[in-house]
Amino acid sequence: MGRPLRFRVVDSEDGSLLPQLLARRVPELSLTDAKELVRGGAVYLGHLRVRLPTMRVASGERVTVHLEGLEARPLSSELVRFVHRDPDFVVLDKPPGVPVAQTRQTARGTLAEALRRTLVDEGVVRPYVGVVHRLDQGASGLVMFTVRSVANKSVHRQFAEHRIERRYRVRVVGEPPAVLRCEAPLCELPHGRVRVAQSGEPRARPAVTELRRVEPVLGEVEGRAAALLDASLETGRTHQIRVHCQSEGFAVLGDRKYGERPPASEPDDRGEGGSEPSRLFLHAYRLGFAHPTTGERVDLRAPLPDWARAREDE
Known part of the structure; x- marks a missing residue:
């Protein structure tokens, strides 16, 4: 993912339409592309996302442009x-x-x-x-x-009160025990990353994940052992299952952020080339909660993809 382009509006540009400013400042952008970037939410004035092509800029404003937004x-x-x-x-x-x-x-x-x-x-x-x-x-x-x-x-x-029941199927690398409970607190970092918190760290938030193996371990990816687990959350932290699995030594298949880093010659997250997984092997298959107005119990299930099915599901 490319780094955003940032610049300040100078005095001579005061009052310009935002797309016209972008087309002048960024040589590879046509006026049409600049308008599409704005409409698609890829342009900010200060910290505010701007989606109106008729917006005018003021001298001194900071403009941030995410050019990859054109691909969306x-x-x-x-x-x-x-x-x-x-x-x-x-x-x-x-x-x-x-x-x-x-x-x-x-x-x-x-x-x-x-x-x-x-x-x-x-x-x-x-x-x-x-x-x-x-x-x-x-x-x-x-x-x-x-x-x-x-x-x-x-x-x-x-x-917030952890009264939503969430169940997942996840495939991990390695041979985990039949039952595994991880209670490591987690700490959110800048840029969307999460790690296991150190003892006494003030930003630490409690996190509990229950993992249960649902079938014998199979050889799946280039001869590596891979296990199918059923995961339930007692808390709901960002990337909780992925970080807890990795911290226990069983990275989620296809996890480029917390799992194994492929060599440069292997595919990226989009699965271009090579033989590594092209998706994250994590599937949320069950959701249970109280109806927000009636209070009645709602229990929903999603179909399991082929990789997430065990013999007991058939």
Whole structure:
């Protein structure tokens, strides 16, 4: 991922339209491309994401441009796969490789945007889509969105109080024991990384992951042993399963951030070339919670991909 381009608006540019400024300052950008970058949410004035091509700039403002935002494309409506629909919320089955919500680089190509567009196509005027929780971009499975703002508070409280039941299937490298409980506290770092916290570290947050092997260990990737685990969370920290598995010596297959680093000749996260996994082998297959308005129990399941199925599932 390239580094963003940053510059300040000079006095002679005061009052310019933002796309015109970008086209002048960045030689490789046409005016059309500059407008697309703005509409796609890849341009910031100060810390504010700007998506209006009619925005004018002022002298001294800092402009940040993420040029890779040009590569983002809207998701096909076919990728909005409903598992459950309700007047207050929806639950979707997220495909691997799709971000749940906008990233720093772009607001396009996300599941939230695709859901909003689907609701518009169904006749909903200015639909509300609230992102309740996130699932790693490379992972797949159940993700909940609220579609009425009144439901947001109740659902977020359940997540904050760890009253949402979440179950995952994950394939890891190595031969873990039949049952493994990891209680290592986690610490979030800049740029989206997470690590196991040191003893007494003030930023440490408690995290508990229960892992259970669901079938005998198999040889899967270039002769390496690989195990299929069922994971449940008592807390919901960023990258919790990935970091806990890695800290116990069993990195998640396909994890480029916390797992094994492939040689430069091997594929990147998009799986271009080579024989390494091209996705993160992590799938959220079960979600249980109290309905935000009725309080009734809701228990939802997503289909398991082939790699996540054990004999007991058949």
